[in-house]
Amino acid sequence: MTGVGLETRSRFAAILLSIVVAVVLGGLVVLSTGANPISVYQEIVRGALLGRGLDETLSRSVPLIGMGLAAAIAFRAGLINLGGDGQMLVGGLAAALVALYVPAPGAVRAVLALMAAICAGGLYAWIAAVLQLGLAIPFLITSLLLSYIARGVTSYLVRYPLRDPSTGMPETYRVASAARLPNSIFDLPISVGMLIMAAVAVAVIVNDKHGVNGFEWRMTGLNPRFAGYSGTNLQRQTQRVAFLSGALAGLVGALLILGQQYRFTDGALLAPGYTWSGLMAAVLAMASPIATVVTAAFFAALQVGGFSMERALGLPAVLTWVLQALIILCLAARPVFFKRR
Amino acid sequence: MTLLQMKGISKRFGSLVANDGIDLSVNSGEIHALMGENGAGKSTLMNILYGLLKPDAGEIRIDGKAMDFASPLGAIAAGVGMVHQTFRQFPDLTVWENLVFQNEPGQGPFVSAAAARDVVRQLGEKHGLEIDPDSRVRDLAVGIRQRLEILKALSRQAKVLILDEPTAVLTPQERDSLFTAMRHLASKGMALILVTHKIPEVIAVTDEITVMRDGRVSGTLTTRETSEAEIIRAMVGRNVPPTVATKVTSTAQPMLSVRNLSVRRGGVAVVDDVSFDVRPGEIVGIAGVSGNGQPQLISAVAGLEASTGEVVIAGRNVSGLSIADRRAVGISYVPEDRHLTGTAPAASIAENIAFGTHRTAAVARYGFLRKQAIRTQAHKLIEQFKVKAASEQVPIGSLSGGNMQKVVIAREIEHGSPLIVIEEPTRGVDVGAIEFIHKTLIAERDKGRAILVVSSDLTELLALSDRILVMFEGRIDASLSGKDMNEATIGRWMMGGAAGA
Secondary structure (H helix, E strand, O other), X not given: OOHHHHHHHHHHHHXXXXXXXXXXXXXXXXXHOOOOHHHHHHHHHHHHHOOHHHHHHHHHHHHHHHHHHHHHHHHHOOOOOOOXXXXXXXXXXXXXXXXXXXXXXXXHHHHHHHHHHHHHHHHHHHHHHHHHHHHOOOHHXXXXXXXXXXXXXHHHHHHOOOOOOOOOOOEOOOOOHHHOOOOOEOOEOOOHHHHHHHHHHHHHHHHHHHEHHHHHHHHHHHOHHHHHHOOOOHHHHHHHHHHHHHHHHHHHHHHHHHHHHOOOEOOOOOOOXXXXXXXXXXXXXXXXXXXXXXXXXHHHHHHHHHHHHHHHHOOOOHHHHHHHHHHHHHHHHHHHHHOOO | OEEEEEEEEEEEEOOEEEEEEEEEEEEOOOEEEEEEOOOOXXXXXXXXXXXXXXXXXXXXXXXXXXXXXXXXXXXXXOOEEEEOOOOOOOOOOEHHHHHHOOOOOEEOOEEOHHHHHHHHHHHHHHHOOOOOOOOEHHHOOHHHHHHHHHHHHHHOOOOEEEEEOOOOOOOHHHHHHHHHHHHHHHHOOOEEEEEOOOHHHHHHHOOEEEEEEOOEEEEEEEHHHOOHHHHHHHHHOOOOOOOOOOOOOOOOOOXXXXXXXXXXXXXXXXXXXXXXXXXXXXXXXXXXXXXXXXXXXHHHHHOOOOOEEEEEEOOEEOOOOOHHHHHHHOEEEEOOOHHHHHOOOOOEHHHHHHOOOOOOOOOEEOOEEOHHHHHHHHHHHHHHOOOOOOOOOOEHHHOOHHHXXXXXXXXXXXXXXXXXXEEOOOOOOOHHHHHHHHHHHHHHHHOOOEEEEEOOOHHHHHHHOOEEEEEEOXXXXXXXXXXXXXXXXXXXXXXXXXXXX
């Protein structure tokens, strides 16, 4: 048995244990409100996996996996990208603008919109990388602060210059049907967004496991001094990784606009908290892309199940967020459980 | 009279038995050496004595009283002091501030500086360890900073003093004055424990020797009655003849030429106008007390640090080139700190070997890693360099210091570069691995490689080098070979040359 195998296995056991403990603690919370925890959990599972619930879970998985991988790519290379919100916003807005105003046939417009979103999100994260490299402002901080700027600027734009005056909401016009991403292919419950995200996930996983670049990023994350000593151009790499992480967040923004919301509404992209759930998934997965995908899908199911449980039992869906947080807390507590001196 | 007695000390970390029924007793007035290879369990034992770790079994008695330390504070109160390898000091504070920290004389919330200065002066006079109480710690030489560590322990009424590899950073002269101080402290009735790898020191200064191997005591010797060979046998379980290279003089065209190289840090030239050559088929050693610019010089040669002047490798001026390009031109580099710079400890041995050549055809094709080839190569090097590892897939950080160093050296030699730059080839490495590494370097020299070695261990430099350059305050003032290459001469140049030259 190799050390690597042991580590992976104990990690897996730890995650399972954390979930079990979180479920028990969450059950106690439910119990304290006088409800029956068993029926709550039953309703969460049913709502997440059965009938329309499964479609819901799959479509919620797309942005969650996207934001999880955006965080994981950066983590892997030693960068902490807290700016997913901002990158998603500029990506979403870029996609909306191209889809609304570029005079091209519908499908071409959709492709251009996706590309614009990737570039916008990537460049927005790249600004934070350049600030770190040039002025030594930590990426973690600038990426986060840039989100507030993005929020303010996009909010202004959709309230004034870009506003659709026919609705009472601060939002842009609706994207024409031709430029939208189809929600179903060959009448299957598979959207174009799911396909794109699946392709992205495969690319990220393969690059991480087998790619020369993935290897270099991972080694940099483990020890940047060693990477520099071995000939890695750390400055260039930081910029590239930041760009790719931001590009993925931008793509998520575009997929949401072109596939689900069809217009950029102030606050709508951020309301479900994809960035933070994605970050949590990446942290839980210790930045392993494949584990991030699994964890993000699990969180999506949990959240969808929560909404269904709320409708069925009248208990607030926030409970599933509590569960999500409890799992992370249990896992974070793990080293202390087992540490002996 | 037995001052310190440790009996049946055992400590496990998971499945690893670090200490297995260790007995150690030290008399008052005695200097006791604690020896052993890396991973033999010396640090664990000393950390238990200093209250940093709790033993699973066994007892500690000081002056016959059973002790149970919950933390170092308990150990300090019981009279145990420790001089750590890396000093626990505030460099920006003065000597007296460092000395009385956590033990301040004075009234209520106010510290009496005058009383503190007196403590420094009195202790210094009493033990021959004088230091100016008002100098800033960061301005002091390493030897003096170590003196402060000892004073700190003494000011807390230490009866048992642990010195962890105290000579690693000292010049021969500083080392001698440390030994004098140790003798003096022993004569006042203290018990001293000297943790070290270095056999000559043990012979020179200690009374009794305890040798550890694999978590057990493998020998208790009396210094007067033993020999180097016997100590080595206890440490490694076999006889190791000292490897001293036959000295050669190379006249080939230089493989590395450094001309007028300077490295500036905040207006100070830490490397100051240095020029030298290293030729194929020779080992050139760089000696010097740490802090005289050696690491900066090497970083500048390897391309990790910005510098002025010229670096020419294999006839090509590489001054403006990146690390990657310099490596391509023909430099291999084994850095000083294998944990910090030389490896990614959490990654596997195979990954650590492949990294650095991961963009070459041997390791990757079409942007994808050739995992099988990487494993095969790693496996081959593990065999060839006799690395003790369960497989090439285990994290390199799980290896012992010596085995980890072997992997780093194997990787750099495997690159096949004509020039090898190596810092501290055997620091923190056990005797068996030292011998292997030295033989490997000499063999590579004989194959015609140019090798530049920096080491703080003079014995090592003398054994390996054909020529020794001495650095002092960023300059290289002496190039010694033949008869001039001896400890006394090098020691004088390490102090600046003026004193005895």
